[in-house]
Amino acid sequence: MKRQPSRGRVALTTTVGQLTFPNPLMSASGTAGHGAELARYFDLSSIGAIVVKSLSAEPWAGNPAPRVHETAAGMINSVGLQGPGVEAWLHDELPALEAAGARVVASIWGHTVADYEKVALLLAGAAASVVAVEVNVSCPNLEDGRRMFAHSASATREVLEASAGCGRPRWAKLSPNTFEIVDIAAAARAGGADAVTLCNTMMGMVIDIEARRPRLGAKRGGVSGRGIHPIAVRAVYDVREAFGDLPIVGAGGVASGADAVEMLMAGANAVQVGTATFADPRALPRILSELTQWCDHHGVHDVRELIGAAQLPA
Numbered sequence: 001m002k003r004q005p006s007r008g009r010v011a012l013t014t015t016v017g018q019l020t021f022p023n024p025l026m027s028a029s030g031t032a033g034h035g036a037e038l039a040r041y042f043d044l045s046s047i048g049a050i051v052v053k054s055l056s057a058e059p060w061a062g063n064p065a066p067r068v069h070e071t072a073a074g075m076i077n078s079v080g081l082q083g084p085g086v087e088a089w090l091h092d093e094l095p096a097l098e099a100a101g102a103r104v105v106a107s108i109w110g111h112t113v114a115d116y117e118k119v120a121l122l123l124a125g126a127a128a129s130v131v132a133v134e135v136n137v138s139c140p141n142l143e144d145g146r147r148m149f150a151h152s153a154s155a156t157r158e159v160l161e162a163s164a165g166c167g168r169p170r171w172a173k174l175s176p177n178t179f180e181i182v183d184i185a186a187a188a189r190a191g192g193a194d195a196v197t198l199c200n201t202m203m204g205m206v207i208d209i210e211a212r213r214p215r216l217g218a219k220r221g222g223v224s225g226r227g228i229h230p231i232a233v234r235a236v237y238d239v240r241e242a243f244g245d246l247p248i249v250g251a252g253g254v255a256s257g258a259d260a261v262e263m264l265m266a267g268a269n270a271v272q273v274g275t276a277t278f279a280d281p282r283a284l285p286r287i288l289s290e291l292t293q294w295c296d297h298h299g300v301h302d303v304r305e306l307i308g309a310a311q312l313p314a
Contacts, residue, residue: 009296009301010292010295010296010300010301010302010303011301011302011303011304012024012288012291012292012303013303013304014048014269014270014303014304014307015247015269016132016169016171016194016195016247016249016269016270017169017194017195017247018169018194019131019132019169019194021048021049021103021270022048023047023048023288023303024048024260024264024268024269024270024271024291024303025047025048025260025270025271025273025284025287025288025291026047026048026049026050026051026105026249026270026271026272026273027047027049027050027051027272027273027274027277027284028051028251028272028273028274028275029051029052029053029054029105029107029134029136029173029272029274030053030054030077030079030081030107030274031053031273031274031275031277031278032050032052032053032274032277033052033053034052034053034055034083034084034089034093035052035089035092035093035094035096035097036050036093036096036097036099036100036102038050038277038281038284039096039100041281041282042282042284042285043100043101043285044097044100044101044102045100045101045102045103046285046288047284047285047288048103048270049102049103049104049105049131049132049270050097050102050103050104050105051104051105051107051134051272052089052093052097052104052105052106052107053081053083053107054081054083054107054108054109054134054136054139055083055084055085055086055089055106055107055108055109055119056081056083056085056086056108056109056110056115056119057085057086057110057115057118057119057122058085059083059084059085059088060080060081060082060083060085061080061082062079062080062081062082062083063078063079063080063082063216063217063218064217064218065217066215066216066217067079067080067216067217067218069206069215069216069221071204071206071223071225071227072227073225073226073227074223074224074225074226074227074228074253074275075223075224075225075275075278076204076205076206076216076221076222076223076224077201077216077221077222077224078216078217078218078219078220078221078222080218081109081139086106086108086119086122086123087122089106090122090123090126094126094127094129094130097129098127098129102129103129103131104129104130104131105130105131105132105133105134105171106123106126106130106132106133106134106166107133107134107135107136107173108120108123108133108134108135108136108163108166109136109139110139110159111139111140111143112143113143113155113158113159113162114162116135116159116162116163117162117163117165119163120133120135120162120163120164120165120166121165121166123166123167123168124165124166124167130168131168131169132168132169132170132171132194133163133166133168133169133170133171134170134171134172134173134197135159135160135163135170135171135172135173135193136173136200137149137150137155137156137159137160137172137173137174137175137188138150138173138174138175138199138200138201148175148177150172150173150174150175150178150184150200151175151177151178151180151184152184153180153183153184153186153187154187156172156174156184156187156188156191157187157188157190157191158191159191160172160187160188160190160191160192160193161191161192164192169194169195170192170193170194170195171193171194171195171196171197171249172185172188172191172193172195172196172197173196173197173199173200174188174196174197174198174199174200174235175199175200176198176199176200176201176202176228176231176232176235176252177202177203181198181199181235181238181239182238182239182242182243185198185239185242185243185246186242186243189243189246194247195246195247195248195249195269196239196246196247196248196249197248197249197251197272198232198235198236198239198248198249198250198251198252198268199231199232199235199236199251199252200222200251201221201222201223201224201228202222202223202224202228202231203220203221203222203223204220204221204222204223205219205220205221206221224252224253224274224275225253225255225275225276226253226255226275227253228252228253229252229253229254229255229259229262230253231252232250232251232252232253232263233250233252233262233263233266234266235252236248236250236263236266236267236268237266237267237310237311239267240266240267240268240308240311241267241311244308244311247269248267248268248269249268249269249270249271249272250263250264250266250267250268250270250271250272251271251272251274253275254271254272254273254274254276254287255273255275255276255283255287256287256290257287257288257289257290257291257292257293257294258290258294259287260273260287260290260291261291261294261306264303264306264307264309265306265307265308265309265310266308266310266311267307267308267310267311268307269307273287291303
């Protein structure tokens with residue numbers, strides 16, 4: 001039966017685990033700074049949440065320049081998780097986010113399990129505006145020869161367990177650079193993750209063929225943007241297919257309302273927008289408007305009707 005237009009009556013509220021958000025659109029960590037940088041372009045309270053750039057317990061200088069390079073379908077970066085440390089963030093950056101009315105998801109990272117435990121404990125006393133903590137396990141594990149935590153089920157579970165001290169729902173941000181992403185998601189859940197974020201960047205490299213040198217100061221980097229969107233959709237679909245009740249936040253190459261619809265249909269409860277904001281800092285409200293218009297045109301009265309729709313039998 002052909003759906004009739006919903007004539008503007010689209011319910012956008014979604015839930016991620018125990019949390020409710022007014023709509024499913026969020027910023028992606030690492031693409032909008034540590035604070036209220038995007039507030040000059042739109043009302044931060046108008047989107048589901050602001051996910052800040054990953055924080056470590058101590059200040060971290062990051063990687064040598066150059067750090068960012070445009071690719072044919074996105075970008076590659078080796079910023080290296082530069083940040084002020086969580087204590088400075090709580091004092092200097094969080095107040096502006098609170099003043100803007102943002103719902104904040106703090107992202108954390110570390111090189112060791114003890115690092116994650118420390119930064120999580122430092123967040124325990126954060127204001128109520130910090131509604132969740134995204135545990136970025138897609139970074140090198142110095143205790144395991146620089147292998148990513150997110151490439152090991154046991155390491156992922158250990159990190160999630162160690163970060164419980166934050167006292168907030170934890171979302172495990174996983175890497176697409178593994179064929180075992182379903183097993184890793186299961187390990188994150190076993191470690192106490194309330195949700196998983198799928199997914200982080202793909203590993204890549206670009207070379208300056210005139211200089212015969214890598215273009216990035218750290219040589220290798222993470223590829224993001226439109227080019228990885230099908231990879232992220234596949235990751236979301238695979239994990240939703242395996243775990244029907246595990247909350248998922250989809251991320252990767254979302255640049256339009258249609259991209260967000262695709263993520264939701266694959267099984268995401270919410271959708272993060274990252275690289276698109278570099279070209280258009282107003283991308284989030286634009287994509288939210290496009291998502292609403294799509295629902296209205298296709299007779300979708302509640303955005304939750306879309307979640308996992310592609311998983312249903314034809």
